[in-house]
Amino acid sequence: MSKLRKIKLFLGFSLFFIFFFGFVFSSIAVSQTDLFLEIQQKLDGISEEEKEILQNLFSLVQEIKEVEREETEIIEDIEVINQEITILESTIAVEEIAYEKKREDLKQVLKSYQRRGPGSYLEIILDSDNLTTFLRRLNILRDITRNTGELLGSLEESNENLIMERMKLTEKLVMMEEKQEKLRTSLAKKLQVKEDMEKYLIALEEEQEYYFQHLMNIQQVWEEIKPLFSEAAREFSRIIQEDNLPADALKTTFSFLRIKGILDEKTLNDIVIGQPRLPKMIFSLHPEKIEIALPEKNLIVAGTFIIEGGHTLKFQAEEGSFYGMPLEAGTIEELFREGHLALNLRPLIGDNILRSVEIMEGHLELIIIPVLF
Known part of the structure; x- marks a missing residue:
């Protein structure tokens, strides 16, 4: 077997295990904490050059996962649009039948009116023997003309409905084409990233297995950290919401x-210290940026706060790092897929409205509008 073929085979199995089966744990019973510490020690012991190589590999793995996630979302969108197109086509078919029927009814009425002519209707009315007959025939003529007008109005309405539904269908078909083009671009991007990773592995030559093992270690720790961070974010948000902020916090x-x-920031950090269910978390406030660090896990997430509902500060992550390696946007999103970290300040500000928030060095500056009535 040629060297290139071996590398490709190695890459295939690597990606297969990373993305579909996860990692095979040792049969020896080791607690998650001990396993984390063991892997952490291994990663702490690598050189800066090795760390840079791992960073590149980890970045490529993140890119591939992000593209695959994007692919899945696009395919789901295409399926939804396909269903909407099917419903619209069915609606249009029904509207066309109704339109044709109304047009045929109007056609028959107009033919009858044309055969008799306006003069014949006038003669029928004027030939009435008495006032009662005259009024009855006059009402019949009114009904005929009214029915003709209603038919004409109904026909116009059906035509407008048809035009509107066809416009919707055209829009959906355009959306479908855009999604399909996006999917083609996404597939091409995935192939390119995988090709980049393959080239990178080829360049590593005999060291591939060494780096792959470290990459698996990083991925393993990352898979452990995701639910831990998500749970910590939810728990911290719950603590704030349940009025666990000291009265003098603000x-x-x-x-x-x-x-x-x-x-x-001391107030936020004191809350963490006082809650045994929370892992070690450190909040650091800097101008226009807040950092949340899990120092024992070598994870840092940075971002800002946005106001929701006039009482809540919701953390919006913008960047992050894991063992000093930058995290892609999609990877950061994974941390908050089960819920965002939020500070519900209603226990402190009551029904007053939170108008603005500014992140300063060491503290948050809030502007609150009092509700007087």
Whole structure:
């Protein structure tokens, strides 16, 4: 077997195990904490050059997973659009039948009116023997003309419905084409990233297995950290929501028609320290950026706060690193797939409205609008 073929075979099995089967654990019963520490020690012992190679490999793995996630979403979107197109085509078919029937009914009425002519209807009315007959015939003529008008209006409505539904169908077909083009681009991107990874592995030559083992270790620890971080974010949000903030957590000053509040990072960190169910988390506030670190797991996530519902600060992650290696956007999203970290400040601000938040060095500066009535 040629060297290139061996490398390709190695790459295939590597990706297969990484993305579909996960990792095979040792048969020796080892706790998750001990396993994490063991892997951490191995990763701590590698050189900067080796770390850079691992970083490149880890980045490529993240890219492949992100592209595959994008593919899945696009395929699901295409299926939804296909269903919508089927429903629209069925609706249009029904509308066309109704339109043709109404058009045929109007055609028959107009033919009858044309055969008799307007004069014949006038003669029938004028030939009435008495007032009662005259009024009855006049009402019949009114009914005929009214029915003709209703038929004409109904026909116009059906035509408008048809035009509207056909426009919707055209829009859906355009959307379908756009999604299919996006899918083609995504597939091409995945092939390119996999090709890049293959080239990178070829360049490593006999060291492939060494780096692959370290990559598996990183992936294994990452898979452990994801649920841990998600649970920590949910638990911290629950603690804040259930009024576990100290009464003096928000330092306030009052001015005309607004309140300024200061919430410092020490308060947030003290909450973590006082909650045994939370892992070691450190909040660090810097101008326009908040960092949340799990130092024991070598994970840092940074971002900002956005206001939701006038009372809640929701953490919006923008970047992150794991063992000093940058995390892709899709990888960061995985951490918050089960829910975001949020600070519900209603216990502190009541029904007053949180208008703005600014992240400063060491603290949050909040502007609150008082609700007086």
